[in-house]
Amino acid sequence: xxKEPVIxxxxxxxxxxKGTQASLIGSEFDLEHxxxxxxxxxEAARGSPIGGEAxxxxxxxxxxxDRLMVPMIDARLRKAGARGGxxxxxxxxxxxxxxxxxxxxxxxxxxxxxxxxxxxPEAELIERLLQRAAIQHREDDTREAIxxxxxxxxxxxxxxxxxxxxxxxRVADVDAGGPVEEVFSRVRAGLA
Numbered sequence: 001x002x003k004e005p006v007i008x009x010x011x012x013x014x015x016x017x018k019g020t021q022a023s024l025i026g027s028e029f030d031l032e033h034x035x036x037x038x039x040x041x042x043e044a045a046r047g048s049p050i051g052g053e054a055x056x057x058x059x060x061x062x063x064x065x066d067r068l069m070v071p072m073i074d075a076r077l078r079k080a081g082a083r084g085g086x087x088x089x090x091x092x093x094x095x096x097x098x099x100x101x102x103x104x105x106x107x108x109x110x111x112x113x114x115x116x117x118x119x120x121p122e123a124e125l126i127e128r129l130l131q132r133a134a135i136q137h138r139e140d141d142t143r144e145a146i147x148x149x150x151x152x153x154x155x156x157x158x159x160x161x162x163x164x165x166x167x168x169x170r171v172a173d174v175d176a177g178g179p180v181e182e183v184f185s186r187v188r189a190g191l192a
Contacts, residue, residue: 012118015125036090
């Protein structure tokens, strides 16, 4: 990977291990892991106007709209990147968000340098999520809710990968099946 600060994005359907792999990628390649979930929780805890509105939406099960997400990501990217760069986890989730990110980065003379796309058979991912739900006692991870999130990923987020391929970003397609260490070995090979 390049020596100057880079911008990476990690994608994958629910249960593919994005958070786990993002942490490993961040450590291995000296990238700051920016998780939109963590950003939203931090904004809500801080009591910022954006955080308050986002918290209300999340509590009611709604997605946080672009008018809130894009400014938050912009602000965080302006603060981040003192290390080797940034790895975004959970943003962009739509082609519209990808275009907004390109605009933000373009204003800084930067671009998305690489994308890690985690994939595994949907049946395996559903079983992973159901096991996690049972262990963590997550009542919201029902088979129906998981299936709905998988469909949303296919319809809204998967097209973002094609967008980045057309834009010329390096996309590492990674099999997310198997133990964490094996998956990370594939990620590392994909980014080499």
